[in-house]
Amino acid sequence: MQPTQAPLPQSGLAPTRKRSLPATSANDLWAIVQAGRWFRALPPELVQELQRMARPRFLAPGEWLFRRGDAPCGIYAVARGSLNISGTASLQEQTRTALLTLVEPPMWLGEIALFDGEPRTHDAHANTACALLQVPIAPLRDWLDVHPHHWRSMALLLTDKLRASLTALEEQTVLPAPQRLMCRLVQMAQGHDQWADRLRTHRELAVSQEQLARMLGLSRQTTNQILQDLQQAGWLQVRRGRLEVLDLPALRDAAAFGQTRAPTG
Missing domain, CATH: 1.10.10.10 (Winged helix-like DNA-binding domain superfamily/Winged helix DNA-binding domain)
Structure with a gap:
């Protein structure tokens, strides 16, 4: 069955204070992210570096995190709220949006571009008010190149997503x-x-x-x-x-x- 047509969220939204989130510090966000299975298993050295590089980022409902084709700007940990991951396609005069999944705490996203440096494959925008931690890709990649044994931890984040995607594909098919x-x-x-x-x-x-x-x-x-x-x-x-x-x-x-x-x- 073809994905149903859905209105696209507005892009280019200016930051707003009306995000329906309580006052949140970086420490509050890390307390949520640290409860995640992948992050909990990381070597202390990598944990320290991610925390050093990361900056909080807040999105209002409907605000874009990135669009398909955008240059990669970071990997993200979702600490509060949820993100829609979707793709759009044009068929004649119609534009259709396929909603692939919702990304919720304590999940990470954006790691594909960390490995291949290619543009974003899908759209990501806030389903609800969101609080995230953003780790910029360029300095993270530079640090990993100097400490190559930590690339394995990043690869495990990628393979975990691959396993989940294959399971979802099988369920969708059978x-x-x-x-x-x-x-x-x-x-x-x-x-x-x-x-x-x-x-x-x-x-x-x-x-x-x-x-x-x-x-x-x-x-x-x-x-x-x-x-x-x-x-x-x-x-x-x-x-x-x-x-x-x-x-x-x-x-x-x-x-x-x-x-x-x-x-x-």
Whole structure:
């Protein structure tokens, strides 16, 4: 199914103080990022260098982080809020946007360009008010070239994304729509397995029905029907612009077996 048409966010937005985020220091942001599985495993020397180079960056909802074709300017750690990763294509007089994923704390992005130096492959803009830590690519690459044994740690960030992408591609190809949707909800509730504490989960998911439909290549109607089935089973509560997971173990089991209704009897 073709991705649904969606309005593009406005580019070139000026910085604004109305970001719906509380006052945040760099230390507050690092406290969140340090709870991530990849960052927690880094050698102390690399941790120290990333913290030395990084600068906080704040985005208002809808504000661009980068666009496809932009020159690489950094790698980023998401500490608060979420980013849309999307791609656009023009077909005759129509422009269509495919929403690939949402990037949430404590995930990193932008590392592909660290390795190949090529322009950005996709668009990234703020789904909600965001707080990030930006590490500029040029000085980071220079430092890694002087300390080449740390390139392996950066490669592990890249391969982790590759594994997740291959899993998503397989699910998109072979799983029926209800199971695919449940798998995505479980992944989001588990923080895409990015927390060092694997038991850490999210009860509320900042994702709308429309966003889910676009990420999974489903119609809005199909997505709504599946969510209503999950709500009727007592595993999920559909709210305006977000979803509340009521029973993650049951939802996880249902995703594994493709079952959208609670067992009876």
